[in-house]
Amino acid sequence: MRQAIRAAILAGMALAGTMSAADTDTTYRILEFSDLDGWAADDHSAALSVFLETCGDLDEPDWRSLCAVARETEDAKDFFELFFRPVQISDGRDGLFTGYFEPELDGSLTPTPRYRYPIYRMPPEAAETRPWLDRREILSTDVMQDRGLEIAWVDDPVELFFLQVQGSGRIRLADGRHLRVGYGGANGHPYRSIGKELIRRGTFDPHQVSAQVIKNWVRSNPFDGEDLLFHNPSYVFFREVSEVPAERGPLGAMNRSITTMRSIAVDPAYTPLGAPVWIEKAGAEPLHRLMIAQDTGSAIKGAQRADIFFGTGDAAGRRAGEIMDPGRLVVLLPIQRAYALLPESVL
Template identity: 75%
Template sequence: MIRRLGAAILLSFMSTGPAVPTEIETHYSILGFEDLEGWADDDHAAALSVFKNTCADLDEPDWSSLCAVAFDASDARQFFELFFRPLLITDGQDPLFTGYFEPELDGSPVRTDRFRHPVYRIPPEALEARPWLTRREILTSDVMQGRGLEIAWVDDPVELFFLQVQGSGRIRYPDGRVIRVGYGGANGHNYRSIGQELVRRGVYQAHQVSAQVIRNWVRRNPVEGQELLFHNKSYVFFREVSQVPSNQGPLGAMNRSITPMRTIAVDPAFIPLGAPVWIEKAGKDPLNRLMIAQDTGSAIKGAQRADIFVGTGDEAGGIAGRIKDPGRMVVLMPIQRAYAYLPEDLQ
């Protein structure tokens, strides 16, 4: 899921924690709950409910035991404080919070004059050849034609591009029916930021770039805009996931529905998927909240990098697009696991 930006990376962890690339100098320190700004004011029961949605998929003994206890916990705050320790993980990179959302596109189950941009399933050969064809080669050749790989057709190639960036979304048909699509694979090329490319070309300064700015520029400059989208060689394919009820969030990297403003995407090289994570987001709209790491993304790299899932639709997209803030996040680890990260003389 790209999620989010291709959010599908690794679900295996060592008994003492996830493997961290050796070239990164990573530091660990145990904090107290009193060190977490706003901890006492959060809705711990809401966080516990989201934790229970995915904790059964954490199959290591300490996590499994805590998951069982979670379903019997009557005091959510006491549960987290009794069985976890806050672990601050840093890797020398500046902390950064961004936001993501589930877009909703206008589409059709068949091609029409209006709806002529296909949402594709992944072809079998793309699973075997790594990397496969580039975005340009997929969209300008006939390699996908006549194979029945179209899930739906949409009316806006720019919105389709951002659907691929988000990794999941809804498509609303003219008769009111809605289908949901989720990440179904990719062509194996690394994601390249078209926002950074606009900055490199001198079109905008870095602080001016947002998803809406990019949309507007591509629409005003259709020929150059198409070339700009081709700059990102990565191409994401989808699968239909309409079995997920409409009142639940899209599927995250753990193949479970994610929850607005309680789910974050993280780098699983540092934080296990399913772990509770305390975030202290600064910026215009500060946010101190216990989240659950239930998603990943190809642009989400680093111990202090997180993407906050905001929700579904245009309003959520507007909010998500404005999030680009510093802060801090602290993962809550089972007690013995948390102390296992420390040097032996500090354990």
């Protein structure tokens, strides 16, 4: 039966184009599943459940066929081993894993003396003019005032800055309800890391910098801290996300909820969104696990670059902020798609 299903899938697979690499130095190496350290011990059923969250949105015939089989499979490990091949994609840069999370801020639907920092929708002119005003100009002038662009107000401008860095979050209201906001656009200016700026200034050494360290420094140095936040000219606007229940994860780049410790953000120039990705993260807490590429990020660039989703809230934020570890990514691709990436000389 398994052989019959496999033959049917392979017969129906169309090579709907290969991935477009970001540069000509990209190399592809097909591995065996036995080359994946820890593969046999992983919870493949958990990974399959996350794969099913987004595979129905994939357009190519081979992915659609695999998604149909995934919905009927009884053995998740067999499914991945039968229909995929592990492909290590390299662009000459070392592997790097970081973490991200969904912030949860205290807020209000109306401004008060405590809640006085607005979360804004995107004004029409910001979408029409690229780039639009930078962060300093947006926050230091009255360009946003009295226009009804506020979604909610929060009590901490530093947490609001990091909400913009993450791109989505939840607002915890006083009556116990939650309001979820998602990325609604940006002003078109490039993102600049304030952590790197603190290192450049000699304030901290590279190994000392984390999100919590930056937050503490900004709060302890209010005038210099505000100026540091202005170092990043990029400004993110939001939209209310009402279609996702509060208990589920935020929407990723595929417009579906992402899953704690099973979803990653990748560079789609190398890794197709929706693809399973085996990660081998080193560091203080090694992690070898099958993840699903369901998100992207402005700082996530390169074939061996990934951001691990750690969940929602302060605890998740602390864990995510501690991650900056080496390792490797191995993308699981449909069989014919994987072999199509190899040069003819090795076929």
